[in-house]
Amino acid sequence: MLRHLDIRDMLIIDRLELSFQPGLNVLTGETGAGKSILLDSLGFVLGWRGRAELVRAGAKQGEVIAVFDVPQGPVAEALILEAGIDVSDNELILRRINTADGRKTAWVNDRRVSGDVLRRLSELLIELHGQHDDRGLLNPRGHRVLLDTFGTLDGKLSKTRTAWKTLAATRKALAAAQAEQAALKSEEEFLRHAVGELDKIRPEAGEEAKLDAERRLMQSAEKISGDISKAHQAMSYDAAEGALTDALRWLEGAADKADGRLDAPIEGLNRTLNELADAQSGVEECMDALRFNPHELEGIEERLFAIRGLARKHNVLADDLGDFADDLRSKLKALDGGADDLFRLEQDLKDAETRYSTAADALTRARQSAAKELDSLMGAELAPLKMERAVFVTVVAPCDGGPDGQDAVSFTVATNPGAPAGPLNKIASGGELSRFLLALKVCLTRDQSGVTMIFDEIDRGVGGATADAVGRRLKALAADGQVLVVTHSPQVAALGAHHWRVAKRVEKDMTLSEVVPLVAQDRIDEIARMLSGDSITDPAREAAKALLNG
Numbered sequence: 001m002l003r004h005l006d007i008r009d010m011l012i013i014d015r016l017e018l019s020f021q022p023g024l025n026v027l028t029g030e031t032g033a034g035k036s037i038l039l040d041s042l043g044f045v046l047g048w049r050g051r052a053e054l055v056r057a058g059a060k061q062g063e064v065i066a067v068f069d070v071p072q073g074p075v076a077e078a079l080i081l082e083a084g085i086d087v088s089d090n091e092l093i094l095r096r097i098n099t100a101d102g103r104k105t106a107w108v109n110d111r112r113v114s115g116d117v118l119r120r121l122s123e124l125l126i127e128l129h130g131q132h133d134d135r136g137l138l139n140p141r142g143h144r145v146l147l148d149t150f151g152t153l154d155g156k157l158s159k160t161r162t163a164w165k166t167l168a169a170t171r172k173a174l175a176a177a178q179a180e181q182a183a184l185k186s187e188e189e190f191l192r193h194a195v196g197e198l199d200k201i202r203p204e205a206g207e208e209a210k211l212d213a214e215r216r217l218m219q220s221a222e223k224i225s226g227d228i229s230k231a232h233q234a235m236s237y238d239a240a241e242g243a244l245t246d247a248l249r250w251l252e253g254a255a256d257k258a259d260g261r262l263d264a265p266i267e268g269l270n271r272t273l274n275e276l277a278d279a280q281s282g283v284e285e286c287m288d289a290l291r292f293n294p295h296e297l298e299g300i301e302e303r304l305f306a307i308r309g310l311a312r313k314h315n316v317l318a319d320d321l322g323d324f325a326d327d328l329r330s331k332l333k334a335l336d337g338g339a340d341d342l343f344r345l346e347q348d349l350k351d352a353e354t355r356y357s358t359a360a361d362a363l364t365r366a367r368q369s370a371a372k373e374l375d376s377l378m379g380a381e382l383a384p385l386k387m388e389r390a391v392f393v394t395v396v397a398p399c400d401g402g403p404d405g406q407d408a409v410s411f412t413v414a415t416n417p418g419a420p421a422g423p424l425n426k427i428a429s430g431g432e433l434s435r436f437l438l439a440l441k442v443c444l445t446r447d448q449s450g451v452t453m454i455f456d457e458i459d460r461g462v463g464g465a466t467a468d469a470v471g472r473r474l475k476a477l478a479a480d481g482q483v484l485v486v487t488h489s490p491q492v493a494a495l496g497a498h499h500w501r502v503a504k505r506v507e508k509d510m511t512l513s514e515v516v517p518l519v520a521q522d523r524i525d526e527i528a529r530m531l532s533g534d535s536i537t538d539p540a541r542e543a544a545k546a547l548l549n550g
Contacts, residue, residue, distance in 0.1 A: 001482045002126070002452045003091070004067040007041045009059035010098075012513045018500065024478040026485050026493045027515070028526055029502030035486045037513055038502070039128070039456060042066060045096045046126060047106070047118025054098050057510075061099045068092045071124040071451075079124070083117050085109050092125075094118065128454045129437055137411075137437050137444075138424060144367075144409035147394060150444050151370025156363045157404065163356040164403040170352040174345040181342060184335040191332045194314070198325035203307045208318040211304040218297045221290040228290070232283045235276060244273055356401065363405045367396050371409075374443055381439035385473065386466045387432065390415050392439075411440065434458045435466070438473050445477065452482045459489040467491035490530040493523075494547035501526050523548060 007016040029035055044054055045064035055062040070076070070087045080087055085108050096106040096118070106113050108121070129137060137146070148157055184191070234240055248269045255262040311318040334341075371394035378392035391414045399408040412421040415432055424436060438458055445453070459470045471492035477483055478497070487493055499518040504511055518526055524544045525536060532540035 001069045002066065002484070003069065004065070005038075005042065006063075006065040007038075008063045009056040010041045010044070010054050010062040010064060011037045011056060012504070012511055013037060013041065014056060014512050016513075016515055018515060018517075020482065020484070021498050022478075022482050023497035024475050024483050024485065024495060025498045025500070026487055026496030027500045027502055028487060028493050028530060030504075031488075032504070035502045036456075038515070039454065039486070042126070042454075043128075044098065045094050045106075045118070046122035047096075047115045048122065055100050059100065061097050063095070063097045066094045068094070068125050068452075071121075073124075076124050079117070079120055083108065083111065083113055085111050085113075092121070094121070124451070126452050126454060127441075128456065129441060129458060137440055140410050140423065143394075143411050144404065144407065146444055147367055147370055147374065147396075147409050150374055151366060153363065153366050153370065156359070156366050160356070160359040160363045160405050161403045163352070163359040164401070167349075167352040167356045170345070170349045174342070174349050177342055177345055180334070184331055187331075188335060191328055191335065195325065195328050195332055197310060198321065198328065201303070201306055201310065202325075203310070203318065203321040205319045205322055208304065208307050208311075211300050211307070215297065215300050215304060217289070218300070225287070225290050228283060228287055232280070232287065235280050235283065241273070241276060241280075244269060244276065248273065360401060360406045364396065364407050367405075367407055367409065370394075371396050377443040377446075378439055381442050381473070382435070385435040385439060385469045387415075387435055387439075389417055390432070390436075391417075391421065392436070393421055434460060434462060435470060438470060438477075442473055442477050452484065453477065454484045454486075456486045457488065458485070459487055459492050463489065464491075468495075471495040488530065490527045490544065490547060493527055493530060494544070499523050499526070 001022060002020050005016075005018045005020070007013050009015075027035055027038065040054065041064045044062075045066045068091065070080070070090050070092055085092070087109065089109075091109075093109050094106070095108075096104065098104050104115065106115065106118055108117070148154070236242075237245070248266065251262050251266050251269065255266060307318050307321065310321055314321070314324055316324050374394050375392055382388060382390050382392065393412050393414070395408075395410045395412055397408045397410070398406055400406070411424045413424050413427050413432075413436060414421040415427060421427070424433070438455070441453065445451075455474065459467055462470060467489040468491040471489065472495060474483055474485055474492065475495045475497075485492060485496070493499060499522075500515050501518055501522070502513065502515050504513055506512075516522075524541055527544035527547060528536045528540035531543050
């Protein structure tokens with residue numbers, strides 16, 4: 001609920017403070033007095049897109065402050081929490097500044113916020129309605145949402161959205177699987193041939209280097225084996241080993257008579273013989289390693305060349321051939337098992353389509369039931385507004401399925417019996433449209449509370465008893481909430497619980513707008529002016545009193 005509005009240096013308003021109350025609040029005044037400026041200023045602080053130039057001529061900046069009760073409900077709580085707004089005082093103080101150079105800055109409870117946060121908050125705080133309001137009831141794109149809200153169809157809508165999400169995901173998975181199968185089919189011949197070649201060889205990581213080293217060793221064996229054999233012969237017992245053994249034997253025989261002088265040489269010869277034995281073992285191992293079958297070298301070379309050939313063919317490193325083969329085998333496995341996967345996904349799709357169809361059909365039936373209820377309520381509302389012969393029909397027509405179901409919803413009217421029904425904003429005249437919108441709003445807000453509703457000259461084009469009927473519906477609508485009405489109708493103004501007059505004044509050659517709260521006698525004069533014009537007559541005052549007394 002809107003509690004307070006403070007406007008400074010906006011358009012032709014220099015300073016204006018208004019305190020609003022629950023119930024029906026009416027604003028009256030001559031055309032051009034500045035009533036629309038109030039709405040422009042309120043729209044500015046709520047983040048609505050409006051006039052580009054709002055700052056009063058000569059001022060450095062314009063400012064609007066609006067104080068609201070904190071809206072209730074999970075959506076409001078989530079938004080307030082997301083924006084980091086402190087609501088410990090149970091009120092929202094919206095403040096927005098517009099500098100002369102066009103910069104805009106906004107706060108909510110002293111928390112800096114973006115224009116987007118303001119607009120999202122505004123949807124929870126204010127509803128603006130008028131003959132040309134394409135943001136609200138006249139916009140056919142929003143009729144389905146309005147019907148769902150009226151019918152409290154959140155549960156069925158949620159099930160439909162969940163089913164649609166599953167259906168869309170399954171369709172996407174099936175399309176991806178089909179595309180993958182098609183791609184694999186196109187390279188099936190290559191896959192089978194390549195996997196066959198790789199399976200025949202089954203290369204291992206590091207194998208190329210190992211084979212190359214073995215090949216090089218075998219190729220050099222013939223060149224070095226002769227020298228190694230000669231060296232082995234030179235170290236044998238018939239050569240170096242035998243001579244050293246004889247020398248050791250001779251020295252040991254003479255050692256007793258050499259007074260220890262041969263101990264060190266004898267020890268050295270023993271070490272030499274031990275090391276010579278180690279050297280002989282190493283040379284023999286080398287000779288064993290160099291002994292190979294020529295066919296073995298041929299086999300190593302064939303495998304080495306085969307591995308390198310496959311690496312070049314597939315443009316991968318030889319050590320990566322094993323992983324490459326695994327990838328190809330995986331693709332081949334996917335290709336061979338693709339039919340089963342596609343069948344499973346097709347079954348999943350059928351199940352998802354069935355679940356979506358079931359949820360969407362239930363939502364359609366619920367919408368059709370809600371549409372009948374809304375049409376019935378509209379019929380009852382139109383009669384007091386002197387439109388008992390008009391017919392309001394909520395059309396629920398099939399459309400392509402989506403997350404919100406398979407229905408297109410539109411509000412249509414026929415203003416006279418036998419006349420064809422058509423869109424609300426194209427069939428009804430100005431006065432009729434005002435009454436249709438009012439009746440529709442009464443029906444749609446039957447269970448809502450806390451939102452401030454603003455009607456901008458919604459009574460335009462009607463008068464007399466019809467205007468009185470419009471006023472009484474507005475009063476009923478405001479009984480449990482707050483309604484602000486900008487009106488030129490004395491019948492509507494007389495039914496307001498709170499009344500303000502908007503007027504212009506000239507101060508130092510500058511035109512300014514002011515808003516004055518009216519007490520009893522002031523209300524009589526204002527309503528009399530609305531009845532008779534600039535010249536207020538006694539009969540007009542008497543008529544005004546009669547209107548105020550009901």
